[in-house]
Amino acid sequence: MPTRSCPALLISAPASHSGKTTVTAALARYWTKQGKQVRVFKTGPDFLDPMLLERASGLPVHQLDLWMMGEDNCRRRLAEAAQEADLILIEGVMGLYDGHTSSADIARLFAIPLLLVIDGSAMAQTFGALVYGLAHYQPDLQVFGVVANRVNSAGHARYLQHSLPEGIHFCGYLPSNEAITLPERHLGLVQAAELSDLDARLDLAAEQLASHGALQLPPPCEFSDPISHKVWDEGLNGVTIAVARDAAFSFIYRDNLQTLQQMGAQLSFFSPLSDAALPEADALYLPGGYPELYLDALADNQTMLQSIRAHVRADKPTVAECGGMLYLLNGLTDQAGHRRELLGVLPGEALMEPHLGGLGVLSAPFPFGEVRGHTFHFSSSQIRAEATLEAAHPVHGKPEPIYQQGRLLASYVHWYLGEQPEACLAWFKPTCSDDVVA
Known part of the structure; x- marks a missing residue:
């Protein structure tokens, strides 16, 4: 079965509102500005996050959901992206293990390393315990690293970094800053087209993550083509x-x-x-x-x-x-x-x-x-x-x-x-x- 190689990360967290979209968008904007082609996917049923991630990467964002789409369709999407991209980013849904089919299930099935986003605003050494629990709650998951969000100072970040279990990289932090916070309303994030300063927010988030972390591409993942090949019925010709x-x-x-x-x-x-x-x-x-x-x-x-x-x-x-x-x-x-x-x-x-x-x-x-x-x-x-x-x-x-x-x-x-x-x-x-x- 043909395979394609491309660095990839699945960005997840303990819960919603941890900052997954902000970190994913910051990474997409940073690597895009470095001349890389970044393909971004969104796990789970979501319409608002992909709008923002499209602005961050400059490329279309598709769903990646095992239950709605099926394994073959997910595999096809990843293989197609790996053929053209320098980096694949997948934003998870809710918490790492939440849902009928979870972000952890996708990471495990396709052997994609995890980047965890943890809201560190109200903790110190417990940060490491939380990361350890997420990494070991289920088997066969590879945690590449962690980004701390809503950090109060450089000293606070050092406490968080030193608490991490051995083998898990500290990939930097984002400070508490309203200028990079993505505003929300009752159904989720405000639509990208409604935010006149969205590009400034994305640029600032990318700059701050780069200045407070060691950004490096993860190792390549191997993505294989699906066994079945989709043949589309053209029965809507002329409609x-x-x-x-x-x-x-x-x-x-x-x-x-x-x-x-x-x-x-x-x-x-x-x-x-x-x-x-x-x-x-x-x-x-x-x-x-x-x-x-x-x-x-x-x-x-x-x-x-x-x-x-x-x-x-x-x-x-x-x-x-x-x-x-x-x-x-x-x-x-x-x-x-x-x-x-x-x-x-x-x-x-x-x-x-x-x-x-x-x-x-x-x-x-x-x-x-x-x-x-x-x-x-x-x-x-x-x-x-x-x-x-x-x-x-x-x-x-x-x-x-x-x-x-x-x-x-x-x-x-x-x-x-x-x-x-x-x-x-x-x-x-x-x-x-x-x-x-x-």
Whole structure:
């Protein structure tokens, strides 16, 4: 089996909010400025971190998730990246061992060394105990080194460094500094396009990590091609799909768009916020995002609302995910109690909540096969339509209903279509019959 060699690191931590994205972005920006081609991946279902990591590296960022994608697809992505990159960085999800399939599982399966990011702001020698525990909790993991985040001083950093177990490199530290902190809101990091000073933050983070650490490339890893070779069905030749993409609707996997294009579809991006109408299209894709933050602008764009209503009522294929589904409802009310009427093509109301309404990986059994994805939302909805299917967690958790009315398919689920050409055909091809859709 052919193999490709490339230095690689999987950046993980004990928990969320430790600084994984900041450190990954700092490393990507530093090595990119040294003339290296850095390919970055994001473990787990996430849309916001990849936006920032793309800005840091200057290259597209794809998912790397064993449960959603499968081992062969992950192996294919890594082998393709190793063919062109000087360095592969993979940002983990949550803590190292968290999740139905964890960052540790990926590191072990592909023999990728770990770079641990530890928030050292409120500890000294315990830093080393925490690193030791992460390194030894499960077997067959290689810890290359550790970066200390939110460090108070050079003296504090020395305490942390001297506490480390033998054989684990101290790869430097980032000081506590609001100028490099990436701001957050209820669904995670603020979108990259909304941060006017993002490049300055990334440059400063890279400079500070370089000045407080010994940055060196890790040893090369060997990445083998998958056993199976993907052959794409070009059954979407001649199909134009209008894809919503702006500040209100931006949560979509790159793999989904790539798969649709590989199957022959033409993608026509448009903005429900600022465009007057849908582009000419055979199908419509409304991904998730932040419709609640742009409620007035969406509601005031009456010509766009009329255009989308006409598309749906003509029974043309329409796929709506999470925020895209909220846009379809009669009305959406934000946390301040402000309600606006929206499309009204799916009967119901939604309310933004101060707490999570759904979280976790999900799958649903469609007639053509299982489709996987995830849910993550801070809203509740009362939809006056019968659910045709449910998407369920593989172990536990609240299922999410799936609604189908003619060629309209809507749910809270963010679907992963990178390995699902059958779903792409069933959901987006105009000639598919209703009994194939759901």
